[in-house]
Amino acid sequence: MEYRVYTCPPREAPGTPRRRRPVRRRRRRRGIPSIFRFALLWAMPAVVLFVLHAALPAYLEQASAHGAEDENGTAAEAVPAEEGRIAAVEPVITPAPAGTGGASEQAYDFSAPVPESPAVEDSYFDDAVFIGDSRTEGLIINTGLSNATSYVYKGLMVDTVFTKPAVNQDGKKRSVMDAMKSTQFSKVYIMLGINETGWVYSQIFQSKYGDIIDGIREINPGAVIYIQGIIPVSSKVSSTHRYITNAKINEYNIDLESGRVITLRDWFGPDYRQIVAERIEAAIAGWSEKQRSLLWEDLSVIDLISEDTDFYLNQDGQIVVVFEKYEAACGAAGNLEFMIQPAES
Secondary structure, three states, rough: OOOOOOOOOOOOOOOOOOOOOOOOOOOOHHHHHOOOOOOOOHHHHHHHHHHHHHHHHHHHHHHHHHHHOOOOOOOOOOOOOOOOOOOOOOOOOOOOOOOOOOOOOOOOOOOOOOOOOOOHHHHHHHEEEEEOOOHHHHHHHHHOOOOOEOOOOOOOOOOHHHHHHOOOOOOOOEOHHHHHOOOOOOEEEEOOOOHHOOOOOOHHHHHHHHHHHHHHHHHHHOOOEEEEEOOOOOOHHHHHOOOHHHHHHHOOOOOOOOOEEHHHHHHHOOOOOHHHHHHHHHHOOOOOHHOOOOEOOOOHHHHOOOOOOOEOOOOOOOEEEEOOOOEEEHHHOOEEEEEOOOOOO
């Protein structure tokens, strides 16, 4: 019988550690070659510097102009001046007497308020234009001055007057100043500023307001322009709103020519302290004994009245004098408000 012998390579001796065959790992190729990666790294700083150079000036101007303003999608939308309230009151500055159409040739004292004029018919406003935000819009709606031209829009400001297409004219949306170019008018009433109190610098507000006046004069040099003061808000709004405060409103209520702020003296004359104090004391006299017990024992109302005393106008056109907490009474009384009718002429 034949036998075949098969041989095989000898195995390692028992106990010898087994060698592992080295495994060659395949290096993954990256998508971008090295030369392009280096080029991209060098180009990125240049692109960033170019973008900053182009966009930074515009951003800084926008940030300084609008500050804490918060637009929520709608054109020129801003936080309402007083939540849940429409300020439909007469303008702070009253119209000139009927028959005075153009600008006066005599020198005018811009340091004094516009003098009160006799009552006029609605037809007096046939050639008048009202420019303003939601407050002026409420004025037009509640007074029924449909014969007057009103270029009003919620959230309108002294800068968006030139840029925001808020006026429907000839089937097209135009900015207020563009619409003025094709409007016949001889009187202009402007009340803006409540939405701008969130701006960082009040100087920008004054500068933009000046641009509006210059623009109107360029369109119609003979037009009479009335700058209406910003109506103050209630003490509750002033103390809780994130940027609308009476202190800021007073800062903005500066005459562009004289730098004078509207005060109680303007409403009640040189004897304003005595007049206001007497009316407040008369109101306190009608309080209950429990209410009067909250007042300071040594309270002198007239000593609290000055040109810096806070006040605002309510919906009925009444002046409301405000004493802050602890100013006239203990803390339990909170802020005290007294409604006072303007002095009769």
